[in-house]
Amino acid sequence: MAVYTEVNDEDLAGFVAQYDIGGVLACKGIAEGVENTNYILRTEKGAYILTLYEKRVDRTDLPFFMELMEHLSKSGVTCPTPIHRRDGKVLGELAGRPAAIISFLEGVWIKRPSVEHCGAVGRALGAMHNATLSFPMSRPNSLSLAGWLALARQADGRADSVLQGLTATIADELAFHEQHWPRGLPTGVIHADLFPDNVFFLKGKLSGLIDFYFACSDILAYDVAVCLNAWCFEPDHAYNATKGRALLAGYRAVRPLSDAEMNAMPILARGSALRFMLTRLVDWLNVPPGAMVKPKDPLEYWKKLRFHQRVSSPAEYGFDL
Numbered sequence: 001m002a003v004y005t006e007v008n009d010e011d012l013a014g015f016v017a018q019y020d021i022g023g024v025l026a027c028k029g030i031a032e033g034v035e036n037t038n039y040i041l042r043t044e045k046g047a048y049i050l051t052l053y054e055k056r057v058d059r060t061d062l063p064f065f066m067e068l069m070e071h072l073s074k075s076g077v078t079c080p081t082p083i084h085r086r087d088g089k090v091l092g093e094l095a096g097r098p099a100a101i102i103s104f105l106e107g108v109w110i111k112r113p114s115v116e117h118c119g120a121v122g123r124a125l126g127a128m129h130n131a132t133l134s135f136p137m138s139r140p141n142s143l144s145l146a147g148w149l150a151l152a153r154q155a156d157g158r159a160d161s162v163l164q165g166l167t168a169t170i171a172d173e174l175a176f177h178e179q180h181w182p183r184g185l186p187t188g189v190i191h192a193d194l195f196p197d198n199v200f201f202l203k204g205k206l207s208g209l210i211d212f213y214f215a216c217s218d219i220l221a222y223d224v225a226v227c228l229n230a231w232c233f234e235p236d237h238a239y240n241a242t243k244g245r246a247l248l249a250g251y252r253a254v255r256p257l258s259d260a261e262m263n264a265m266p267i268l269a270r271g272s273a274l275r276f277m278l279t280r281l282v283d284w285l286n287v288p289p290g291a292m293v294k295p296k297d298p299l300e301y302w303k304k305l306r307f308h309q310r311v312s313s314p315a316e317y318g319f320d321l
């Protein structure tokens with residue numbers, strides 16, 4: 001459960017009073033997520049999500065995330081939007097953290113995605129990329145190469161306590177990416193964390209995307225690689241080429257991928273596996289005392305990383321150029 005920051009009733013009532021959403025009826029911590037504190041807030045006017053932004057979110061980035069959600073929603077991508085206060089602002093302060101109230105999106109996330117779900121997420125990702133082309137803001141990816149290096153430092157030689165030899169694996173992997181990370185591929189604003197728990201489905205249809213708090217300007221195909229890792233592996237960590245093909249076909253039906261982007265898929269997937277292994281590792285080693293959170297398993301991503309290390313062409317994922 002991700003509740004790092006508790007909110008008392010008096011502070012909550014004062015915060016909500018700045019909005020035109022009626023009085024608070026209930027406010028409950030949400031039993032999912034690892035990054036921010038989320039509450040489901042019920043007021044006299046309906047249901048909302050109250051988010052308090054935690055350690056990994058730089059408050060100067062918050063306007064980018066808020067504007068992005070508004071832009072995507074106006075462009076036809078179903079996603080939450082920030083609720084405006086009476087003074088027009090969308091960001092405030094609650095319990096010492098930056099905080100916002102965003103609209104509640106109906107739907108549930110899929111714990112065991114099927115081939116059809118993978119196709120749907122590919123299409124939604126392509127549509128999101130197309131919609132961000134007209135988004136005027138940008139934000140460098142703080143979790144690209146330099147960020148990975150910083151995360152490795154935060155693991156502080158303690159990686160071997162999770163798996164013998166992991167410190168050396170990380171060092172080798174960082175050196176590899178320093179040398180081989182692709183340059184010159186098409187870039188744009190990407191989601192960067194489009195995992196199953198950030199995609200909602202309703203009556204079998206994709207009903208929306210959430211959690212734009214890693215969104216940034218980076219290689220578009222990297223976002224596809226993130227999804228490949230998050231959606232196309234089975235619980236026993238085996239890659240499922242049918243799901244991979246469905247994801248790619250869905251994406252390419254909406255936004256074509258060039259040969260250069262396709263050829264870069266193995267390294268992009270490998271880098272993405274490293275990125276999630278590192279954030280998970282750092283979180284695993286640093287659970288804040290008293291926080292209600294279940295850290296995610298870094299070794300799941302170590303296994304994916306090992307798989308991608310052995311892949312040298314997109315054909316090995318079952319993809320055609």
Ligand SMILES: Nc1ncnc2c1ncn2[C@@H]1O[C@H](COP(=O)(O)OP(=O)(O)OP(=O)(O)O)[C@@H](O)[C@H]1O
Nearest residue numbers: 030032033034035036038049080103104105210211
């Ligand atoms: N706008 C929304 N509408 C409905 N439910 C939401 C919304 N935003 C968040 N949630 C719920 O809260 C949960 C956690 O939200 P979110 O994924 O944004 O948290 P996080 O801590 O940033 O998680 P992550 O670990 O995926 O980065 C979601 O799985 C979902 O159940």
Ligand SMILES: N[C@@H](CCO)C(=O)O
Nearest residue numbers: 035193195276280296
């Ligand atoms: N989606 C991420 C958590 C948020 O960064 C993971 O599964 O590791």
